[in-house]
Amino acid sequence: MATVSIRHLGKDHGATPVLGDVSLEVADGELLVLVGPSGCGKSTLLRCVAGLETLTRGTIAVGGVDVSTAEPRDRDLAMVFQSYALYPHLTVRENLAFGLKMRKVAPDEIARRVAEAGAMLGLDGLYDRKPGQLSGGQRQRVAMGRAVVRRPKAFLFDEPLSNLDASLRGQMRVELMRLHQKLSATMIYVTHDQVEAMTLADRIAVLSKGALMQVGPPGELYGRPANLFVARFIGTPEMNVLDAGLARAAGLTGELGPEVRHVGVRAEAVTLGRAQAVIGEGPSALVEVVEQLGWEALVHVTVGGLRLTARVVAGEAPRPGDRVRVTLDESALHLFDAGEARLERAAPRRERA
Numbered sequence: 001m002a003t004v005s006i007r008h009l010g011k012d013h014g015a016t017p018v019l020g021d022v023s024l025e026v027a028d029g030e031l032l033v034l035v036g037p038s039g040c041g042k043s044t045l046l047r048c049v050a051g052l053e054t055l056t057r058g059t060i061a062v063g064g065v066d067v068s069t070a071e072p073r074d075r076d077l078a079m080v081f082q083s084y085a086l087y088p089h090l091t092v093r094e095n096l097a098f099g100l101k102m103r104k105v106a107p108d109e110i111a112r113r114v115a116e117a118g119a120m121l122g123l124d125g126l127y128d129r130k131p132g133q134l135s136g137g138q139r140q141r142v143a144m145g146r147a148v149v150r151r152p153k154a155f156l157f158d159e160p161l162s163n164l165d166a167s168l169r170g171q172m173r174v175e176l177m178r179l180h181q182k183l184s185a186t187m188i189y190v191t192h193d194q195v196e197a198m199t200l201a202d203r204i205a206v207l208s209k210g211a212l213m214q215v216g217p218p219g220e221l222y223g224r225p226a227n228l229f230v231a232r233f234i235g236t237p238e239m240n241v242l243d244a245g246l247a248r249a250a251g252l253t254g255e256l257g258p259e260v261r262h263v264g265v266r267a268e269a270v271t272l273g274r275a276q277a278v279i280g281e282g283p284s285a286l287v288e289v290v291e292q293l294g295w296e297a298l299v300h301v302t303v304g305g306l307r308l309t310a311r312v313v314a315g316e317a318p319r320p321g322d323r324v325r326v327t328l329d330e331s332a333l334h335l336f337d338a339g340e341a342r343l344e345r346a347a348p349r350r351e352r353a
């Protein structure tokens with residue numbers, strides 16, 4: 001396996017800039033998840049790394065070797081797309097072996113690698129079937145198997161699980177993590193899916209309009225988002241973001257510095273108390289909607305014209321129309337300035353690594 005170094009990468013389509021100035025180092029054996037809204041340039045970035053797009057600016061190196069202008073086949077990377085194309089007339093075994101045959105790998109070596117990949121991905125018993133005789137998840141595993149047998153320097157995945165239903169996605173996510181651990185493989189993985197990003201990633205890179213917003217471990221992006229965009233993008237439900245002046249006026253926060261324009265607070269840091277039980281503590285709020293999610297519930301309230309979402313244990317959820325008192329955990333407030341960049345204050349300061 002190998003490192004992938006993306007330096008000052010820029011990509012224009014005609015006169016339209018798609019990627020600005022992207023620099024990203026993916027470590028050997030790292031699983032880096034790339035997330036961002038539709039159209040922000042995730043696929044373009046991956047395609048640049050794969051060699052399917054020419055670079056407008058910047059360089060890409062794999063394992064320390066500059067591949068900026070190399071042909072895709074010479075980069076030794078395996079790409080798995082959302083719409084994986086298996087050869088319909090070939091069996092699973094033949095599909096797995098196809099790329100190796102093309103590369104003139106010796107037959108006994110092909111057999112060995114196919115058996116190994118098949119065992120890893122649970123394809124035993126399916127080798128003689130054609131793609132039409134497989135379920136969606138099985139087909140997806142064959143597509144991954146085709147990438148695995150190649151022993152590439154790195155894997156590039158572009159939303160490979162988005163065609164699958166929730167249960168299969170869950171299973172495949174676990175398969176993928178196993179695969180990553182077994183192969184200690186360098187992987188760049190694009191997804192829209194929050195859960196996928198948080199659970200799979202060693203580090204997450206958040207892309208917006210062709211620019212990187214923040215790169216870091218999932219916990220860091222969740223706990224210390226560098227700006228309002230990342231704060232809103234990472235985490236479900238979306239972080240509550242309040243105008244600082246209005247939050248202060250509503251009695252939700254104490255005095256905040258003049259540089260603070262936005263206050264963010266995650267749903268689990270919003271505490272609801274019975275209005276009667278804690279008289280005097282926190283402003284009174286009206287419960288509008290309650291979403292029951294099984295063991296927890298999301299409670300949407302309004303307080304002083306502001307909307308807030310609280311995460312509570314299902315059995316303790318109030319009812320729509322109830323009045324409750326709201327308190328925010330001061331130590332869990334995220335503060336942002338007029339430029340939407342994070343301000344350090346409320347949370348204990350931890351130096352960046």
Ligand SMILES: Nc1ncnc2c1ncn2[C@@H]1O[C@H](COP(=O)(O)OP(=O)(O)OP(=O)(O)O)[C@@H](O)[C@H]1O
Pocket residue numbers: 013016018036037038039040041042043044045
């Ligand atoms: N060949 C092209 N010519 C012109 N514009 C293009 C071309 N390919 C992509 N784009 C534009 O570049 C931007 C980034 O596209 P890209 O496919 O990388 O987005 P994405 O982040 O993968 O989105 P999604 O999550 O919807 O897959 C989009 O605005 C898209 O319209």
Ligand SMILES: [Mg+2]
Pocket residue numbers: 042043044
């Ligand atoms: Mg895409």
